[in-house]
Amino acid sequence: MEQATSNGSARPPRTWVAPVLGVTALGSLAVLAVLGLWVVPPDALQGDAQRLMYVHVPAAWLAYLAFGITALGSALYLWRRTRHPKWDRLAASSAELGVVFTGLTLGLGMLWGRPVWGVYWTWDARLVTTAVLFFLFLGYLALRRMVADPDRRARRSAVAALVAFADVPVVHFSVEWWRSLHQESSILPDGRLDPQIEGDMLIALLWGLVAMTVTYAYLLVRRYRLAELEEGLEERLLDAALAERRAEGEPALAAAPGTGA
Amino acid sequence: MSGLAAQALLVAGKDLRIEARSRVVTNQVLPFAGVILLLFAFALDPDRGLLPRVAPGLFWVAVLLAGLLSVSRAFAVEAENAASDGLRLSGLDPAAVFLGKAGAVAVQLLALEVVLGAALFVLYDVEVQGVGLLLLGAALATAGLAAAGSVYGVLAAGLRVRETLLPLLLLPVVAPVMLAATRTWEAALGGTPADAWPWVQVMAAFAAIYTVTGVVAFGPLLEES
Numbered sequence: 466m467e468q469a470t471s472n473g474s475a476r477p478p479r480t481w482v483a484p485v486l487g488v489t490a491l492g493s494l495a496v497l498a499v500l501g502l503w504v505v506p507p508d509a510l511q512g513d514a515q516r517l518m519y520v521h522v523p524a525a526w527l528a529y530l531a532f533g534i535t536a537l538g539s540a541l542y543l544w545r546r547t548r549h550p551k552w553d554r555l556a557a558s559s560a561e562l563g564v565v566f567t568g569l570t571l572g573l574g575m576l577w578g579r580p581v582w583g584v585y586w587t588w589d590a591r592l593v594t595t596a597v598l599f600f601l602f603l604g605y606l607a608l609r610r611m612v613a614d615p616d617r618r619a620r621r622s623a624v625a626a627l628v629a630f631a632d633v634p635v636v637h638f639s640v641e642w643w644r645s646l647h648q649e650s651s652i653l654p655d656g657r658l659d660p661q662i663e664g665d666m667l668i669a670l671l672w673g674l675v676a677m678t679v680t681y682a683y684l685l686v687r688r689y690r691l692a693e694l695e696e697g698l699e700e701r702l703l704d705a706a707l708a709e710r711r712a713e714g715e716p717a718l719a720a721a722p723g724t725g726a
Numbered sequence: 727m728s729g730l731a732a733q734a735l736l737v738a739g740k741d742l743r744i745e746a747r748s749r750v751v752t753n754q755v756l757p758f759a760g761v762i763l764l765l766f767a768f769a770l771d772p773d774r775g776l777l778p779r780v781a782p783g784l785f786w787v788a789v790l791l792a793g794l795l796s797v798s799r800a801f802a803v804e805a806e807n808a809a810s811d812g813l814r815l816s817g818l819d820p821a822a823v824f825l826g827k828a829g830a831v832a833v834q835l836l837a838l839e840v841v842l843g844a845a846l847f848v849l850y851d852v853e854v855q856g857v858g859l860l861l862l863g864a865a866l867a868t869a870g871l872a873a874a875g876s877v878y879g880v881l882a883a884g885l886r887v888r889e890t891l892l893p894l895l896l897l898p899v900v901a902p903v904m905l906a907a908t909r910t911w912e913a914a915l916g917g918t919p920a921d922a923w924p925w926v927q928v929m930a931a932f933a934a935i936y937t938v939t940g941v942v943a944f945g946p947l948l949e950e951s
Contacts, residue, residue, distance in 0.1 A: 543946055593901075597901055600894070600897075600898040601898050601899065603894070604891075604894045604895040604898065607891055607894055608882070608891065608895060611886075611887050611891055612885060620946050621881045621947065624877070624881060624939075624946070625878075625881055625895065627939075627943075628877065628899070628939055629899075631935065
């Protein structure tokens, strides 16, 4: 069946944002690989294992950012004056990415922990609170999948997201609140911008942060668009079903007066 | 404010009357918690003297798992016969509804803890040193569990997959309470009581945060159609 572009959400206006972000993300990740693997010297104590820092730390920061965006979108949805489905879509899209980045953080951290600490996993405050964060947002995604009505789903998941987000500061400050095997913040010790890292390494780390942020932005734009399309598809399927039923009914309607007369 | 308290008592009274008449907690949840304690004993080989050392942790895991049933049930009764619509039509303040439901869950949890505590004392051979700390820890942990449980209970309420979704949502959230309560009880049962204060603070903060969350969030969650 030929579909007209009458439905605004069905046929997107072609934009350059996503492709440009995608190419930038790919390029900056490639530069990060070169920087992290070849340009920057290995760590004096940890050797090459320390190179994981250039992806592990940015992944963790992006998890914070993604869940922050989710919390923001959720709060804006819950607030009556800004209630709009777009905030719910934003929250949902960002939460999925946050889970990916949290999983990436945990996975990369394990790979780093094995050669440096001697174990993949240890019962440490930073590690455990991060794992809790991972499961909190897995629960959030499970909740989203289970509620059918869009407004009900948006409200419930918004509350769940705001509650789950409370764990983010706990994760961040866990290394300071408890005695931890995990090292403390190197870029912002005691909340001041006072990097404790050697120059080239710092540049690679900050580059990693930029590259990951662009990657996140690209994925977020794509995922948001997908969420929009999914909603549009549901509407369109309903419209198509209605149209079919009407088409079936029309001959009968046309025939009815003839038989009646 | 007194109106809020009176309304909360009304809701709590209703829930507790339902429990008193249906006896689900006494006939199903309590025995279930007892079975958990027995299973731990089987799994950990009681002859090796391990049980008294890990008793606080086992106790709180048992409370948590049994409490999950309590929370699930507290919101299942609202899903039947459109009872939640009745609750909305009653004109009660959503905050009072939350406080009432959380209060009723807390009363059930306390009853559960009393019985399980006695069982712990008898079965696991523990010695109590700081009774006050023990009670304080239990009270704060119960408040936190009931408040967080009620917040997540209403999030999962009315869904077909409620039984499987609620544990996934709730257990990571209450993990800090379990940790803090376990450390507090370890201090009260044989360690140095002064070690428990940071954990007592964690539990108090947790209970306060989730009580406020519930009071604020119940409005939007109950008004949904």
